[in-house]
């Protein structure tokens with residue numbers, strides 16, 4: 001059975017039909033990458049899946065439980081976490097403080113302003129574990145505004161992991177990164193345990209083909225193809241719509 005299912009999803013903005021009858025079925029543990037030209041509707045699809053945007057028609061289910069049409073926190077409750085194209089970090093705080101806040105926000109107890117964060121032993125321990133596991137321990141005291149753009153994006157992925165998600169949606173995790181940062185982020189994604197199902201929007205084909213189990217091509221808001229990386233890279237029609245006939249393996253958006 002699929003863990004995440006999108007069925008016949010439609011979404012318009014004031015008459016502009018951005019998603020048309022989109023269906024996807026993603027198995028537990030799968031690494032599923034969404035590709036498609038700019039404006040194809042990829043981020044809108046993420047927003048509809050996570051409930052950030054209301055949908056016009058169709059359903060989104062997780063483990064058979066319908067989450068579409070319900071408040072956005074429902075997606076979080078069923079184990080979904082996501083990153084955005086733009087950073088959502090507290091720039092004047094340190095790396096460690098940002099992670100502590102994210103870890104603490106996922107705890108059932110309420111934050112108490114009179115207690116310093118460090119007194120929440122569990123939060124501190126989980127923060128340390130996340131920072132060590134994802135190679136940010138050495139940079140824990142750095143103020144976020146002083147990090148490179150790529151480091152900030154990496155931190156965002158770590159914050160999304162703080163809620164121990166079952167399904168993690170990453171929106172262009174390597175965009176704006178240096179080649180070295182892209183390699184580091186790709187390795188981080190590859191290292192994620194299969195207990196986390198991944199849905200990733202990505203333009204960099206090196207990254208796409210090094211992480212994907214399956215690839216869905218969105219074109220003008222429709223699923224043009226959904227297949228294995230081998231079949232996608234060999235499909236001449238996809239090369240044509242996506243790259244005007246260029247190579248799929250090493251092209252950049």
Ligand SMILES: Nc1ncnc2c1ncn2[C@@H]1O[C@H](COP(=O)(O)OP(=O)(O)OP(=O)(O)O)[C@@H](O)[C@H]1O
Nearest residue numbers: 013014016018036037038039040041042043044045
């Ligand atoms: N809130 C909105 N209101 C109106 N139009 C929107 C809104 N969000 C997205 N759109 C339009 O929907 C279309 C798809 O946008 P979307 O951002 O989903 O594409 P994308 O495939 O993620 O593109 P990119 O690769 O450039 O990020 C675009 O024409 C965009 O202008």
